[in-house]
Amino acid sequence: MAVSPAVSPVADAATSKYDIGESMCPYRLVLEHVTSRWGVLVLIELLERPYRFSELRRTIGRVSEKMLTQTLQTLERDGLVHRDAKPVIPPRVDYSLTDLGREAAEQVRGLALWTSERMGDVEKAREAYDARKADSRG
Amino acid sequence: MAVSPAVSPVADAATSKYDIGESMCPYRLVLEHVTSRWGVLVLIELLERPYRFSELRRTIGRVSEKMLTQTLQTLERDGLVHRDAKPVIPPRVDYSLTDLGREAAEQVRGLALWTSERMGDVEKAREAYDARKADSRG
DNA sequence: CGGTATCCCTTTTGATACTG
DNA sequence: CAGTATCAAAAGGGATACCG
Numbered sequence: 077m078a079v080s081p082a083v084s085p086v087a088d089a090a091t092s093k094y095d096i097g098e099s100m101c102p103y104r105l106v107l108e109h110v111t112s113r114w115g116v117l118v119l120i121e122l123l124e125r126p127y128r129f130s131e132l133r134r135t136i137g138r139v140s141e142k143m144l145t146q147t148l149q150t151l152e153r154d155g156l157v158h159r160d161a162k163p164v165i166p167p168r169v170d171y172s173l174t175d176l177g178r179e180a181a182e183q184v185r186g187l188a189l190w191t192s193e194r195m196g197d198v199e200k201a202r203e204a205y206d207a208r209k210a211d212s213r214g
Numbered sequence: 215m216a217v218s219p220a221v222s223p224v225a226d227a228a229t230s231k232y233d234i235g236e237s238m239c240p241y242r243l244v245l246e247h248v249t250s251r252w253g254v255l256v257l258i259e260l261l262e263r264p265y266r267f268s269e270l271r272r273t274i275g276r277v278s279e280k281m282l283t284q285t286l287q288t289l290e291r292d293g294l295v296h297r298d299a300k301p302v303i304p305p306r307v308d309y310s311l312t313d314l315g316r317e318a319a320e321q322v323r324g325l326a327l328w329t330s331e332r333m334g335d336v337e338k339a340r341e342a343y344d345a346r347k348a349d350s351r352g
Numbered sequence: 353c354g355g356t357a358t359c360c361c362t363t364t365t366g367a368t369a370c371t372g
Numbered sequence: 373c374a375g376t377a378t379c380a381a382a383a384g385g386g387a388t389a390c391c392g
Contacts, residue, residue: 106336107329111249113384129354140386145355155339166353167392176335183325190321191245197314198244201293251365267374278366283375304373305372 109154110180114139114147119173119181120188122157126172156180247292248318252277252285257311257319258326260295264310294318 109115117136121127127135133144148171151157156177162168173181247253255274259265265273271282286309289295294315300306311319 102337103330103333106333107254107326108251110325110329111254113246116245116249141355142357142387143385146385153340153343154336155343156336161354165392167355169354176332176339179328179332180325183321183328187248187318187321187325188245190317191248192241194314194317195241195244198292198294199240201314202291205291205293276366279375280367280377281365284365299374303372305375307374 106154109150110156110184112147112150114143115151116184116188118144118147118151118171119156119177119184122171122173123178123181123185126170129169129171132171151177244292247288248294248322250285250288252281253289254322254326256282256285256289256309257294257315257322260309260311261316261319261323264308267307267309270309289315 110119114136117139118132121132121135129144129148132148133139133141136144148157148159152159155174158172158174158177160170160172162170248257252274255277256270259270259273267282267286271277271279274282286295286297290297293312296310296312296315298308298310300308
């Protein structure tokens with residue numbers, strides 16, 4: 077790749093008509109990083125303890141190498157995750173939360189915890205909603 | 215549309231090779247709804263007060279009608295948002311949080327608040343990261 | 353092992369036009 | 373006003389191959 081993206085490690089798209097990405101308030105961007113599909117899970121797992129790359133991959137499950145790499149790099153760039161690459165063979169890289177990352181992860185965990193606690197209520201609401209819909213359609 | 219989607223108000227894609235969507239644990243789904251790009255913003259705004267559809271649209275800014283509709287319907291189905299459609303002409307629809315939605319919104323607001331407070335630290339981390347990268351590339 | 357580079361399909365999002 | 377329908381663009385995400 078010629079020019080440094082410097083924005084996010086998304087490698088593919090070389091062309092983008094307009095870069096909404098960085099032009100939106102930067103605060104929204106961080107929020108999207110920590111609430112991203114894999115960001116949420118990575119932060120919560122790392123709250124438990126440090127993890128190696130493939131250990132994290134196994135724990136989260138069904139995440140591709142590419143997405144995990146991308147997620148970790150984004151979080152590292154935001155200063156939430158610390159990457160510790162040991163110069164050994166075979167390579168060993170440990171990921172852990174920074175102090176900043178721990179704060180973020182705790183917020184995220186709060187949300188995740190609330191979700192699992194209230195899951196039952198949500199499912200009941202969904203059933204009621206679907207029943208109302210089915211009813212109104214005859 | 216022939217068959218009822220009943221899953222999510224995503225209208226377009228009639229075909230999907232495999233439905234990962236609903237096969238993942240339902241808890242993850244709720245989490246994705248409340249942390250979704252527009253879900254976060256809708257919940258936070260509604261925490262302030264009830265809003266009408268287009269009022270919400272203007273307040274959030276740069277959200278398409280389609281996405282706002284979709285987001286609101288998803289949150290309504292999950293029992294987080296209450297939709298009050300008055301049978302008047304022109305139509306008037308007010309959206310507000312349910313008790314469950316208020317709890318969710320408070321969690322989300324906590325995260326958003328943290329993000330805006332720590333934004334400075336994140337930006338410093340990014341600069342440091344980019345500098346390290348630029349440096350290591352010569 | 354821990355990545356990076358590509359290719360290509362899927363899902364999401366937005367613009368636009370239209371309806372009750 | 374508050375949506376729905378449709379289409380095209382963009383982003384997300386996975387499979388594979390390869391490198392240090």
